[in-house]
Amino acid sequence: MSRNLFDKQSGAGANPLGMAVLSPALWLALLFVQLEKRPQPSKAMAYATPVLAVVLTMIFGGVLFAVLGKDPLQAITTIFWEPIFGEFAFFYRPQLLIKGAPLVLIAIGLALGFKAGIWNIGAEGQYIVGAICGAGAGLAFYPAESVLIFPLMVLAGALGGWAWAMIPGLLKVKFGTNEILVSLMLVYVAEQLLASMSLGLLKNPEGFGFPGSRNLQQYPSAHNAEIITGTGMHWGVVAALIAVIFAYVLLTRHSLGFAIRVTGEAPRAAKFGGVNPGRLVLFCLGISGLLAGLAGMFEVSGPSGQISIDFNVGYGFTAIIVAFLGRLNPLGIVAAGLLMALTYIGGDIAQSQLGLPAAAIQVFQGMLLFFLLALDVLTNYRVRFGKGETA
Amino acid sequence: MDLSAINPILLVAAMIAAATPILLAAIGELVVERAGVLNLGVEGMMITGAVCGFIITVNTGSPTVGFIAAAIGGAVLSLLFAFLTQVALANQVASGLALTLFGLGLSALMGQSYVGIKPPRTESTPLGSLADIPVIGPIVFGHDLIVYLGLAIVAATWATLKFTRAGLVLRAVGENHDAAHALGYKVKRIRTLAIMFGGACAGLGGAYISLIRVPQWTEGMTAGVGWIALALVVFASWKPWRVLLGAYLFGGITQLQLNLQGAGVAIPVEYLAMSPYIVTIIVLVILSADKSRAPGSLGRTFHASG
Numbered sequence: 001m002s003r004n005l006f007d008k009q010s011g012a013g014a015n016p017l018g019m020a021v022l023s024p025a026l027w028l029a030l031l032f033v034q035l036e037k038r039p040q041p042s043k044a045m046a047y048a049t050p051v052l053a054v055v056l057t058m059i060f061g062g063v064l065f066a067v068l069g070k071d072p073l074q075a076i077t078t079i080f081w082e083p084i085f086g087e088f089a090f091f092y093r094p095q096l097l098i099k100g101a102p103l104v105l106i107a108i109g110l111a112l113g114f115k116a117g118i119w120n121i122g123a124e125g126q127y128i129v130g131a132i133c134g135a136g137a138g139l140a141f142y143p144a145e146s147v148l149i150f151p152l153m154v155l156a157g158a159l160g161g162w163a164w165a166m167i168p169g170l171l172k173v174k175f176g177t178n179e180i181l182v183s184l185m186l187v188y189v190a191e192q193l194l195a196s197m198s199l200g201l202l203k204n205p206e207g208f209g210f211p212g213s214r215n216l217q218q219y220p221s222a223h224n225a226e227i228i229t230g231t232g233m234h235w236g237v238v239a240a241l242i243a244v245i246f247a248y249v250l251l252t253r254h255s256l257g258f259a260i261r262v263t264g265e266a267p268r269a270a271k272f273g274g275v276n277p278g279r280l281v282l283f284c285l286g287i288s289g290l291l292a293g294l295a296g297m298f299e300v301s302g303p304s305g306q307i308s309i310d311f312n313v314g315y316g317f318t319a320i321i322v323a324f325l326g327r328l329n330p331l332g333i334v335a336a337g338l339l340m341a342l343t344y345i346g347g348d349i350a351q352s353q354l355g356l357p358a359a360a361i362q363v364f365q366g367m368l369l370f371f372l373l374a375l376d377v378l379t380n381y382r383v384r385f386g387k388g389e390t391a
Numbered sequence: 392m393d394l395s396a397i398n399p400i401l402l403v404a405a406m407i408a409a410a411t412p413i414l415l416a417a418i419g420e421l422v423v424e425r426a427g428v429l430n431l432g433v434e435g436m437m438i439t440g441a442v443c444g445f446i447i448t449v450n451t452g453s454p455t456v457g458f459i460a461a462a463i464g465g466a467v468l469s470l471l472f473a474f475l476t477q478v479a480l481a482n483q484v485a486s487g488l489a490l491t492l493f494g495l496g497l498s499a500l501m502g503q504s505y506v507g508i509k510p511p512r513t514e515s516t517p518l519g520s521l522a523d524i525p526v527i528g529p530i531v532f533g534h535d536l537i538v539y540l541g542l543a544i545v546a547a548t549w550a551t552l553k554f555t556r557a558g559l560v561l562r563a564v565g566e567n568h569d570a571a572h573a574l575g576y577k578v579k580r581i582r583t584l585a586i587m588f589g590g591a592c593a594g595l596g597g598a599y600i601s602l603i604r605v606p607q608w609t610e611g612m613t614a615g616v617g618w619i620a621l622a623l624v625v626f627a628s629w630k631p632w633r634v635l636l637g638a639y640l641f642g643g644i645t646q647l648q649l650n651l652q653g654a655g656v657a658i659p660v661e662y663l664a665m666s667p668y669i670v671t672i673i674v675l676v677i678l679s680a681d682k683s684r685a686p687g688s689l690g691r692t693f694h695a696s697g
Contacts, residue, residue: 035480035694037694068500119484121488167672171672171675171676175676177672177675177676178622178625178675180431180484181618181621181622181625181671181672181675182672182675184615184618185615185618185619185622185668185669185671185672186668186672187615188614188615188665188668189665189668189669192661192662192664192665193661193665195661196659196661196662199661200659317492320488320492321492324485357499357500357503358499359496359497359499359500359503359610360496360500361496362492362495362496362499362500363493363496363497363500364496365492365496366489366492366493366494366495366496366497367493369485369488369489369492369493370471370475370489370493373475373479373481373482373485373486373489374474374475374479374481375479376479376481377479377480377481380480381480
C-alpha cells in the first residue's frame, strides 16, 4: 500500500475526456485544455495558488452561504473582517493567537513529515494524549505549588504526544504497516481514552459527579496563563514560534532537512544517498507527535482549562489543511494558521450574529483544501489551449 | 455481569448486519484500488451517503429511494476526488483527506435539521417465512435486502474481476497504467468510473448505518468505519472474498463489544469501544508483511505522455 505513493508521473498531454460529468462549462473548458509538465515547478505559481485558493473559497463560500439563506457579503465580512477590524476586535484579536498557536504548532510537525512523504494523519490523537499526560502530571501534585510543576507538565505533554506517534512510527519501521491507517485508528482510541479519563482517573473529586477534571486555570502552578494580559499570548504561542524557527533552520540549514526534502522528492535517490528511511520515519512522526502533544498540553492548561469528554475540537485535522495551505513551508504555515484561526473566530461570530451553522465553516475549510489541491496543478503543469490528443 | 443474556444466534445474526456497512465500503474501495487509485475519502463518502439516504428516506418515506439517493450522493462526492486526482493530477493521499474533511462538514451541514428524527422502518425480512427456521433462519434468511445486496456486490465484483474483459482491463490499468495506456485503454475514464463505483458503495454503506443500524442521524456517526474499510482492503490482499471474511471479522468484534457493554462486563465501556480500532491495527501489523499483492500503480498519478 505504501509503494511509491508519492511519485509524480511525468509526461505531457492529458486526456480530460474522462472527467466529464462535473459541470457542462468545466467540461467544455477541459476539451480545449491540455496540460504540459513544466521542467521546473513554477515559483510564482507556488506563491499565487494559496492566495487564489482563498479567493475562490470566498466566492464559492459566499454561494454556499447564499444557498443557506444568508447574505453572502455580510457573512464573508463577518468572518474575515469583524474579528480584526470590527467593533469588538479588542476581544477577538487575542483569540487569533489562542486558536492559531495549536494549529501552527501541529502543522509545523505535520509539514516535516508530509515533505518526506510520511503521512501522520493522527495528530488529533497525539494532541489528546499530550493533553491527558500534561494535565495528569499537573494534577498529580494538586494542591502543591511549585515553579517546577509547569515545566514538568510541558515535558509530560510532549512525551505523551511523542509516544502516541511512536506507535505508528515503530510499526511502520518494524513491520511496514501503513502509518496513515494506524495513526488514524489511534485517534479513535485516544478519544475513548479521553472519555475514560474525564469520567474516571482524572475526574474532579469535587466536581459534584460531573465528568471532567479539575480546572487547571484555578491551579496557579499548572495554569498556562497569558504572559502579557489581554494579548492572548501564552506559552503555547511561544512554543509555536520556537517550532517555526526550528523547522525553518532545519529545512534550510541542516542536513536532516535536506534528507527530508530529498526523501519526499526522490525516495530511491535518498536511499542511495545514505538516508536511513527508518530513522527518518521515526524522526518525522516523533517530532510531529511531540508538537501535537505540546499543543494539547498548552490548550488544556490554558484556554480550555480542563480535561473533558469534548476537549478536542479538531485542531489536529484542521492542521492538515494549514500545512498544505502554508505550502509545507514554516513561514507559510504561520500565515495559514492565522487565516484558519480567523475562520474559526469569524465562524463563531457568524454563528451567533447571523445564525450561520457551525458546520458551514467546516465545509468552508474543506473547500479551501480542495481549491488548493486543484490549483496546484498550475505549479507543476503548464496549461495549453487547444485540443488535447486522445489517449 | 450476565453473559447468559447474550443469545448466540441473535449475536451471529447481528454480526452479519454489523459487517454490512464495512463490507459495502470495502468492496467499493477494493475496486478503486484495483484500478490503481488510493481514495482515502471513504469516510467522507460514507457519511455523505448516510445523510443523503436519511434525508431522502424521511422526505419520501421510502427507504429504497433513500438507498438509491445514498449511492448517488456518494458517487457525486467521489467525482470531486476524481476531478482532483485524474484531471488536476493532485496527490491522491491529500485529495482523499480533503474529501473526508469536506464530506464530514457537508454532511453535518445537510443533516442539521434532521437530528433526532426517526426514519421510516426498512422492511426487515424480505424472505419472511424462511426466517422462522430455527437457528439457520435468523442467521441466513432473517436480514434486510441490503445485506444480500452487499453479498451480491462482492460476488459480482469477484466474477467481474476474474472472468470478464472489463475486469481484466480494470486490473491492467491498476497494475501498469502506462502499459494500459499504450494498449489504447482510457486510463482516466476507467479510473473515474471505478472511483464513482467506490463512492456509490460507500454511500450505500453509510446509509445502512443511518437507516438500519442506528437508525438516526447524528454528526460524524460513521465513526471511523470508512477508515476500517480502507484497512480491510489491505487485510484482504485486494481479493473480494477475503474482504467478506474481514468484514465479518470486524463486524463481529464491533457487535461483540456492544453486546459485552450491554451485558455489563467488568471492562469499562470506553476500553471495549476501543477494541475494533485496536484489532484493526493488530491485523494490519500481522498482514502488512506481504505487500506483494498491491496493484502496481496504486496511488501513482497518471499523466499520459503524448
